[in-house]
Amino acid sequence: MTDGPSTGTMIPRSLFVYALLYGGLVVLAGVLGTKISEIGPLHVESGIFAFLMLVVLSSAVAELHGKDTADKLVRYGFLPLILSMALIFIVIRMPPAPFWTLQDQFAGILGQGARLQLAGLISYGISQTLNVYVFTKLKGEGSGRAAWLRGLIAGLLSQALDTVLFITIAFYGVVDPGSGQEMPIVDIMTGQIIAKLTLVVVFVPLLITACVKLGQRLDGKAA
Incomplete structure (x- = not known):
């Protein structure tokens, strides 16, 4: 455990x-x-892999710490x-060194418009809050079993x-x-949902189980 710097409280490992x-x-x-990947017949933006871990970690923290x-x-x-x-906004607009010739590629990959950034902030906040709410709501007054199933439902x-x-905020009317x-937002939305839900089913139950067990070991609550 780690000592809190001002309160003297202990932060669980x-x-x-x-x-x-x-x-x-x-x-x-x-x-x-910023990269769209191909997984069999599915096309998915690669950020979903990191986002699935956010779902897993927030669920694991809810299970371990409330x-x-x-x-x-x-x-x-x-x-x-x-x-x-x-x-990123600041660095993109800084003048590049004379010998560095990748400014356009750098800006093209990392630069996002204000609308995309707003869409990301709103979707992140609401979806992650919903994930924690559903995960803990399904637990009810029980003993906390079947975390993998609660995580699967909340993740879906x-x-x-x-x-x-x-997709709606970023591309409606564009x-x-x-x-x-x-932009055909319904078609884009359908493909993305199918891809994301498939990945949730495959990865989230196993990862939540592993993270909860690892968290218990880190906190000295499991052998």
């Missing part, structure tokens, strides 16, 4: 480790999301997210909502410069 991972993954999700702590983790996640956006609902919010027509 699992919470300390998972909070560090959570903050880093919040930033990484936005960076990875809903209030997990909610704080989600809210504090806005800090590295907003700070990283601000730093939160990721579906995340996609609907992000005209495709190539075709001159509005």
Whole structure:
């Protein structure tokens, strides 16, 4: 455990480790999301892999330390997210060194418009909050068994909502410069939801179980 600097309270090791991972993954999700990957017949923005870990970590923290702590983790996640956006904005606009010729590629990959950034902030906050709420609500007054099942249900609902919010806010009414027509947000949304939900089913139950067990070991609550 880690001593709190001003209150003398003890921060559980699992919470300390998972909070560090959570903050880093919040930033990484936005960076990875600039690439669209192909997984069999599915096409998915690569940030989903980091975002699935956010779902797993917030659920694990809720299981280990309660809903209030997990909610704080989600809210504090806005800090590295907003700070990283601000730093990227600043660095893109700094003049490149004369011998560095990748300015356009750098700006093209990392630069996002204000609308995309707003969509990311809103979808992150609402979907992660929903994930924690559903995960803990399903637990009720029980002993905490079947964390993997509660995590699966919460992950499915939160990721579906995340996609609907992000695609709608980011692309509703946007005209495709190539075709001159509005972006087909329903088609984009459908493909993304199928891809994300498939990944949730495959990865989230196993990862939540592993993170909860690891957290218990870090806190000295399991052999």
